[in-house]
Amino acid sequence: MSIFVRTRKKFSHFLRIFFKKRRARIGIYGPPNAGKTTLANRIVRDWTGDAMGAVSEIPHETRRALRKENITITGVNGDSVDIDIVDTPGVTTKIDYREFMNFGLSKEEAVTRAREATEGVAEAMHWLREDIDGVIYMLDATLDPFMQVNIMMVGIIESRKLPVIIVANKIDLPEAAPNRIRSAFPQHPVIPVSSLDGSNVEQLYELMTERFG
Amino acid sequence: MQGVQIDLISDERLARLTPMEKIRLILDDVKMGNIVVLEKGLPPEEASKLIEMTMMEIMPDGFTGIEMETYPARQGLEGLSGFFSRVVGKRPESRLTVIGPANQLKMIKREKDLISAWVSSR
Numbered sequence: 205m206s207i208f209v210r211t212r213k214k215f216s217h218f219l220r221i222f223f224k225k226r227r228a229r230i231g232i233y234g235p236p237n238a239g240k241t242t243l244a245n246r247i248v249r250d251w252t253g254d255a256m257g258a259v260s261e262i263p264h265e266t267r268r269a270l271r272k273e274n275i276t277i278t279g280v281n282g283d284s285v286d287i288d289i290v291d292t293p294g295v296t297t298k299i300d301y302r303e304f305m306n307f308g309l310s311k312e313e314a315v316t317r318a319r320e321a322t323e324g325v326a327e328a329m330h331w332l333r334e335d336i337d338g339v340i341y342m343l344d345a346t347l348d349p350f351m352q353v354n355i356m357m358v359g360i361i362e363s364r365k366l367p368v369i370i371v372a373n374k375i376d377l378p379e380a381a382p383n384r385i386r387s388a389f390p391q392h393p394v395i396p397v398s399s400l401d402g403s404n405v406e407q408l409y410e411l412m413t414e415r416f417g
Numbered sequence: 418m419q420g421v422q423i424d425l426i427s428d429e430r431l432a433r434l435t436p437m438e439k440i441r442l443i444l445d446d447v448k449m450g451n452i453v454v455l456e457k458g459l460p461p462e463e464a465s466k467l468i469e470m471t472m473m474e475i476m477p478d479g480f481t482g483i484e485m486e487t488y489p490a491r492q493g494l495e496g497l498s499g500f501f502s503r504v505v506g507k508r509p510e511s512r513l514t515v516i517g518p519a520n521q522l523k524m525i526k527r528e529k530d531l532i533s534a535w536v537s538s539r
Binding site: 295296297298299300301315318319322323325326329330332333350352355356359360362363364 | 460461462464465466468469471472473475477481482483484485486487489519520524527
């Protein structure tokens, strides 16, 4: 890190203490089943020893934005950042309860899940417009990153001028192709990680101290 | 005769509407089973509200949401850096956008200069 960046960070840290600025709220966004809650759990466990939410292979397991307050992340360079983590429901433009029935849910359970999921997506969009200071945008590195919802969400984040880190998740899988994500979003830092086994999360933590500090 | 109605909405017509009027126009049209083609897409803030409003309108055994495709935004000034574009106040330009009911419009292929879609009637 250059002297200029270090000085700027120290100065902004001083200003935050001086003006008692609240902790930055960092939203974990992305399409359903990208691994948002798995990453949120890892961050919270690594830095507080606690847990955040349940994970499932059924899409839309997270149907409410969940906030974990007062997490201090320290990078290997010694810099640290105080944040609240907000784990958000997967963003999509369509939800059909019948898709949940393919995972063995009854019609009643599937309809309830779909209703809660629609409310959760609307809530996540509201958070993004009103209450989020920075974004970790999660993508499944085994899938096509050019999905419309990703293009649209990154556009929304950029229009709000929020600092963003794009996480190419699931690099523990052989078909993962994080370079495809890098070429889709060359204007943003892309970190390949496995939220499941923790590969490369240290690099993510270091970048979080730089981008969100 | 069976078929699908396609509404091509000009930039001028959209520009006369408020953000909520635009979203209402699009959603009402799509819920009727029509395909909407916008000459220029929605700005990010309105796209965010469209997602939110879409979620509020989804009903079991009814409307299941929207399928939406557009070309990637052109950055402000071709060939110039993002920083310079910001200095001169140019925003990324939204482009032709196709929106339809999720249960009728399926995207087959999407490239930076080609959108290929398949539409079924209800």
